[in-house]
Amino acid sequence: MVTCVQVEYETKWEELFKNVKGKINGIPLHEDCWTEKHLCSSCRNCLISWVDDLRDIPTIPKLRKALEHPVFLKQHHKQSHERCRYCKFDECKHRKALVTFCHDLVKAMPDFTEDWLANYTTKDVDTHLDMLYLLTTYCDTARCVATACQDFDVVETDIDGWIFAQNSFARKEVNFANSDITIESSDNVRFLLHRKNLETHTEAFPGSDFESDKTNGEVVKLTEAAEILEVLFQFVYLRNQPVLSALGVETLLVLAEAVQKYQVFSAKIGCEVQLRKYVESHSISILVHALKHYGNYETVDLVNTCASLLVRKGQTVTID
Known part of the structure; x- marks a missing residue:
């Protein structure tokens, strides 16, 4: 009424x-x-x-x-x-x-x-x-x-x-009142998430054996900054995926590293597609990233593309 x-x-x-x-x-x-x-x-x-x-x-x-x-x-x-x-x-x-x-x-x-x-x-x-x-x-x-x-x-x-406190508020895109796990970024931003989503959509995040009690202030602390985790965690929920095309290449490379580190499957292809747009200007950085995670992408084409560009430019890369 x-x-x-x-x-x-x-x-x-x-x-x-x-x-x-x-x-x-x-x-x-x-x-x-x-x-x-x-x-x-x-x-x-x-x-x-x-x-x-x-x-x-x-x-x-x-x-x-x-x-x-x-x-x-x-x-x-x-x-x-x-x-x-x-x-x-x-x-x-x-x-x-x-x-x-x-x-x-x-x-x-x-x-x-x-x-x-x-x-x-x-x-x-x-x-x-x-x-x-x-x-x-x-x-x-x-x-x-x-x-x-x-x-x-x-x-x-x-x-x-x-x-x-400095950066004590969780980001709105990945902040749920009924969460059962709290994750904190390297710059002290907290994300209130669901353990089941992390278990289902990733391989490396803590599973049910990890205890996280929000009431007692216990959190899972990660080494990535909030701007990276805010994008990353959106991939573990049933929602429209974030627009990666808006990210700069430096941010994209850091995100891609986090995606591979935590094995966030739904974000892999999106990162690879966006990285391909920068192979001309950032061949070495992208090649190093692709070689580091060789086999984790769908194809080896990203490695071959970067390597071919570097050969044409006459550049030599030494990778430890």
């Missing part, structure tokens, strides 16, 4: 999101975000994702907790002295631009409380539950604050009961 209140509220939220995305898209682009009047394309995409993901946070407490993140960063970003990956300066204006904008978005959102919800309580229980669902499912924007900000180095700090 849909009430007039629900329709009115939904309309207001949709209008807010439309205006916010319009504001984000209206900010001039600059590759380094050196001033608060500009955003780089990566920063802009993070903000758009943040807004588009508003329907995922299921409860008001979780929404509040996530909304604390940009506020915390705005107040404490100077505590971190690490150089931003996007900027040439130690004083990271890219970070400041993103955090300031997140903070402004937070201020534009209503203060959701149980008391506020109580104002809409009616004798019709179903109507009230519908309203509660509408409100909570329209409040998922904040979950992507973590994604938007997790490239920024922030020291662990306790603020009003909320504890934030």
